[in-house]
Amino acid sequence: MVASRWSCLVLFGIMLPSPPSPSPSRWFRSLRRLKSNGQASRTPASVCAEMLKKSREAFESKKTAEESFRLGQLDGIVRMVVENEDDFVEALNEDLHKPRFESLLSELILVKNEAFFAINNLKKWMQPEHVERNLATSLDQCFLVNEPMGVVLIVGDWSAPVQQCLIPLVGAIAAGNAVLLKPSENSSHTAELLQKLFPLYLDKEYYQVVYDVMLADLLELRFDHIFYTGTFTKAQQVMQAAAHHLTPVTLVVGGKNPCYVDQVCDLPVAAHRIAWARFHNAGQNNVAPDYILCHAEIRDKLVQALTSCVLEFYGAEPAQSPSFGRMVNMEHFLRVRELMLSSGKVVIGGEVDESNKFIAPTVLLDVQESDAIMKHEILGPILPILTVYNADEAVDFVRRKDKPLCLYVYSSSPKVISKFLTCTSSGSFCANDSAIQSSLVTLPVAGVGASGMGLYHGRYSFDTFSHRKSCVLRTTRVECVTYLRFPPYEDQRLSLMMWATSLSRKGAGWCNLL
Template identity: 40%
Template structure:
């Protein structure tokens, strides 16, 4: 505890030092490192990834403690969703990086006969990683893995809403890397704004749609490429032809994991009218099974990040039909796992992403209603479908646009390093995880290597009808 608090005070004292000139000087240092080729070798990148993993291992207890201080996150969730996930990510990247770094040779059209074509992956350069509060450790460290793997330098801006986690991140990164290579900069909105005004080569942002628009607008001033991992109202569709017991268990787990503060949590349930009452009854059972009859006493149930978010969520309960939960405690930042019944699309709870432990339940009569309802709203980051009907599965997959999702499960698609994770439309742009993280932080440079022994003179002026005829033979 004393170590974390000391680091926190030290970090806060450094916040005032940040100014635009400091960032410009840092970017010059990072560009010098990149241009000097220091980050270019496989050996260097593997060494940095191994050093990062070792540093996290050394500070594992502090990270878990900080996550509990900021979010009351249970140790199981702290390890599995933040620390253990990062270990797995680093291991997968280190195992495959040598293959990803090799130039990809691609085919040539006939007009390039005798030539060789390659796609090289080169680092963008100086990258800015801005993290959120809900998974405050993993959602800056996992993008950092991609940045390092692709040969970039990085500046990390953790969330100011989770100061203890931010302090630990700053501590372990400063012990692990030279600050001219990877540096943590803490602060609030003004700090973020100052960082966004700097000419970074790439920006990776995880957070709300509202702030995502601000980030993209700022990046446009420098024509800086961005990856935006945002959110939205992710639907969970429950067909009548399904194992309701399994569906209820997996929905409750996915919704109330991290106290509902998960960007891909089921935001609302659309359940067939014939099984609505049964599904609600089973979800009630699993809430009690997971967290007991009083979840405020459960060591496995966390808290809302701060009073502003608690107040917003508490307002969504006003006038609502509560089927389960609904208890709140402002001083404890507690909101019980809550189910809302009798919800309509016009209700306040259906206006924006909930991002908390409140789950509205709506019923539908036919699949056309579901498709129309989801497609008439902004494209969600995730979609979950519970059904045993392959035709329904195929129809939803082929007619509804969303970032990613699961059939007969929730959340778990983002755990796979083989699947790209990202949004579409207002839920984000770009994707990462596994090879996709390497690609997200790499510029794909196209190179044509043409031999001098073959010189197609028909391409050069002066032009004539014969040359045009040859071009038409190749290009038609």
């Protein structure tokens, strides 16, 4: 009921006021004291190797192959999120100054929906999939079975530290794997909360959290699959390390997500949806629009509409708004500020407060393709606008760049939308909204080219963490066809075997003599 209610609110664009954030819990106060006393320390690489060894030994017991075990662990994820909602909200507030509304809508509800979807469909996903046969195998059983990969490593990012850790985990558990989870150190409060809660809700022999260790140390170990969300540079390192063991990888990298605003569109609606997606979580969102390609005729009107949206969303002083977040750390703050100062002209926002890691919702005009902000993923509340004169020019611009994780088009013209859909390549595509596609468990999150590789969400996560094994169970009762393949070879036998094993253009070619 809760999930469906929130889904309706998202689909119809209804925004409710955020309840006040809870006061710090006893656990968080003790965590702060621990950090201030300098008692937090890194986990040695040898300890990680021992954890991996124990996980592999546990996996070999075949307990994860049982449907009941997987369902129990998925139910544990739901209970963990539901029973500790306030702690998750507080952790996200500590790490990102994330409002409760955003924490529930873009993190916790997505995880619960993912887990419920897997629970509801697991029996069907686990069943063997029978395939078509030819004449030579017509009396045999031919099917695919989904085997777990083994022990997998999931590396989460800090921009959405709950869902980017737990949504892949749901797929890995549903597929029957053991997991080592590494949350980002940049979101340390969320990471330490996950480390605290895992053994309380999940089988600690199979599912372990290790975040206070260097990623490079983990990558030296041999996993059966690596799932990584993060930057392009680190994704390259993950892929290079995985190649040493021929370990399959799934990479969710992000990149520069284009957003074209046509001269024929509902401009107020477009401005609201773009502003929400770009400034949500202070812009720290890898599916947000990264820049706008705006038709010259409506550029000034779009800026006016965005100005109204920022005022409506966050008031005259966004720094005082309880609905606006902060940069995750000082390093990230300085990087985003430098991108803003070195590119284009500020027409909305531009205010910064280093002491609070605050950067106001900002829109830039007169941005050039060669500017620094057009060469790097922003992950901050900065929205560059570039001017184009038609849809063809915008399509050409997008095609010159690396393939993005997401591509957005705002237009009332089906022809324009179709042009972008068919003439560009991206991980996902959305017309007349932004980021909404990533909330559906029935659609995969997928990178392509420089924005990553592999699929996840819903059934796609189950498939990602499974090996699809081909199986043939043959009968020994009939040898009228099988014997034809044995030496000594004869032309007549060859013709019969070609007939028995060939397919025709319209399907099985049992009657198609070659």
